Amino acid sequence: MDKKTGYKEILKNYQYMKLLLAGLINRFGDSIDTIASAWLIYELTSNAMWSAIIFGVNKIPTVFIQPLAGAWIEGKKKKPIMVATDLVRAVCVAFIATGFLMGFLSSWMLVVVSFTISTAEAFRLPAGSAVIPKLLKKEEISYGTSMSTAIYTVVELIGMGIAAGIIALIGTAGAIYVDMVTFILSAGIIATIKIASDERRDINGNLQAYFVTLKQGFTYIAHNKVAMFLVLFAAFLNAILVPLNSLLAPLANEVIGSGAEMISIITVSSTCGMLVGTVIYPVLAKLIRKELFVISGGLCIGIYYLAVILVRPAYSSILFSYVYLTFMSFAMGIFISILSAFLQVVFIELIDEQYFARASSIMNAMGSVATPAMSVVVSLLAAWLPTAMIFIIVGAIDVLVCLYLVLSHTLSNILGCNNEDLGKEVSSYATQVK
Incomplete structure (x- = not known):
């Protein structure tokens, strides 16, 4: 750089x-x-x-x-x-x-x-x-x-x-x-x-040419391992944050034993963390490997879900609740913003320009589907399980997924390819579709 x-x-x-x-x-x-x-x-x-x-x-x-x-x-x-x-x-x-x-x-x-x-x-x-x-x-x-x-x-x-x-x-x-x-x-x-x-x-209004273009976009996503990973991981990130966003009030009341002020503390702290993470990302990008962005950001979300529940007995202290959740939410905000920035930047850098609009629209659609789909799952779980248990389940799933990505070397294999290799893949699949 x-x-x-x-x-x-x-x-x-x-x-x-x-x-x-x-x-x-x-x-x-x-x-x-x-x-x-x-x-x-x-x-x-x-x-x-x-x-x-x-x-x-x-x-x-x-x-x-x-x-x-x-x-x-x-x-x-x-x-x-x-x-x-x-x-x-x-x-x-x-x-x-x-x-x-x-x-x-x-x-x-x-x-x-x-x-x-x-x-x-x-x-x-x-x-x-x-x-x-x-x-x-x-x-x-x-x-x-x-x-x-x-x-x-x-x-x-x-x-x-x-x-x-x-x-x-x-x-x-x-x-x-x-x-x-x-x-x-x-x-x-x-x-x-x-x-x-x-x-x-x-495209000159040619309907057949349009559908060929559309098919090329989906084929590009389906067969290009980097594009597919970015789309799926972005959808996973959107889904995994749904329980926190949708159950914030029950978390504050049932688990922490607090009121609306705790919602404000968590929201403001995480937002401030996101601002900090966004600003420092370009500097970190020069020093840290791509795989570490994904694994650290993903693990931090899971750890947050587990950490806010495992210290539940200590919430009897109001001071501890404020300080602990401010710190944890701030840290989570930093990691989420770094991970989000990484996904955006890598997407722009590695996705071939001729496929960019199609690939980004598919990525946005997948992310949008993940949110309401996960909302339905969380609603069903909330009808049967307490908020604390839902947080533990979601946190454990997140940690297990991230550990699998590390132990299986999936991240190294996917994000390790360079732009030249990616370009060869794009040309190859575009030719096949045509």
């Missing part, structure tokens, strides 16, 4: 900074909209069922449409797609806010518009991902990814922190209009970005 590469060089990359600024504005609006939309659904329906329905509907395009969109995007210019989808989302949230303000918004309209927004995002995400390697040199990717992740996390925290104040000041509809403005600003900024070789090839 070039010794001169660092955050200063990223800041000098004017085109990438415009992409980062657009993403920052987008994330800020989304973080406010997350709170405002949840409150709007409650005000509109007064029924938790609709919240569950809309949550499920929002996941459908990610799972079923995004892989198809990724194949279509490969043959198109990425910038117009990003601009268009931002504007579509702006129109949709404006409709929601206006409908709520004027009193004609209904539950079914909310479902339809939410589906439309998620469909636009199914095209926007792979297009945005495919632009990154066009704006950054390979040696800059780890720093660029870390910088964007850290800034986005801070912005999301700020947005969610002030969302209640914005809603109180200008109302729920006003808060959603803020999200509309951020989409418009994002589209305007992206329109000014100069992207070299934005268009690779054109």
